[in-house]
Amino acid sequence: MPGIDAADLELIVSAAEAAGQIARRYHGAAPQVWEKDDNQGPVSEADLAVDGMLRSRLISARPDYGWLSEETEDNDSRLTTSRQFIVDPIDGTRAFIEGARDWSHSIAVAHGGQIVAAAVYLPLREAMFSASLGGGARLNGGTIAVSAEDQLDRANVLANRVTMAPENWRDAEPPPVTRHFRSSLAYRMCLVAQGRFDAMLTFRPTWEWDIAAGALIVQEAGGTVTDRHGRELKFNRGLPQADGVVAGGALHPALVAELGSPG
Incomplete structure (x- = not known):
């Protein structure tokens, strides 16, 4: 049986792929856009659609996990849970609205203040970055590593x-x-x-x-x-x-x- 971090990683990777399917339908199709309060930037109907799907899918699978998302009003209930989903439904909303490619779906699982599983998906680049704590980092299944440049x-x-x-x-x-x-x-x-x-x-x-x-x-x-x-x-x-x-x-x-x- 896979450990909990591996199971969570599989869950959030599949959820990120599903988010990409929703976002693609709105991209380049002039989605409705609103400006958030306090100069927090724009939000589109695509952000809200992705957020709703992710919350339903992820919390249904892990009902005891907390929830923190850019597009969901926050409350203190997540502070009483042992694990939490931390989600940006569309990171780079301005780029998304403008029809660019460099936006992503970002989903993480936290435990004890540390991230233990992570997925960042760029649908228009067909790039799935993922990692689990102690399991290395990957791009579309292949191992990746940081630069050795120190100058x-x-x-x-x-x-x-x-x-x-x-x-x-x-x-x-x-x-x-x-x-x-x-x-x-x-x-x-x-x-x-x-x-x-x-x-x-x-x-x-x-x-x-x-x-x-x-x-x-x-x-x-x-x-x-x-x-x-x-x-x-x-x-x-x-x-x-x-x-x-x-x-x-x-x-x-x-x-x-x-x-x-x-x-």
Whole structure:
């Protein structure tokens, strides 16, 4: 019999594939879009359709698990459960609405503050990234590993433009990396896990649903994921946010050192 993490991984991978089938029907078809309160960005009818399906499918299979999703109103009940689903129905909604390809379905299972199973699926790229705790990271079934690059001046890093502003860095001097960008945070983390980029970083308060699955995939690919101060990430927190994220292979220590210590 497979262990619980392996069974959970099988469950969330199949759910992510089902999410892709729903999202494809809306993609490029001018779905209805609303703006969330407090400048939290857009949400489309596709986000809500995927969220509803995932919650029904996953909680039916694991009724004792908690639920944390970007598109479901949060409550404290998840804090009393031993395991939780952490879900972003469509990560990269703006890209989805614009008809681009770089959006994903991100599903994770947390236990004791740690992610133990993860799936990030990009339907239009036919790319399924997955990992279970201690089981390695994979892309479409093949093993993946992070980059061994440890020199900043040779590094390719995924980040938005604001992240590289001088005021975010020690001595007001951003590191000499080459910056790139992708819309989905989960996809950025998976590209690091795959070794296509040396690191990714964001300094804004970051919701758990954006990073939970990607964090385990990077770690199981041999990388390191922390907040912007180099501190370990914990999941299923009362306020489900991290103080930024730095994820990388061998480059991670050098990037964190450039950021300095927390004040």
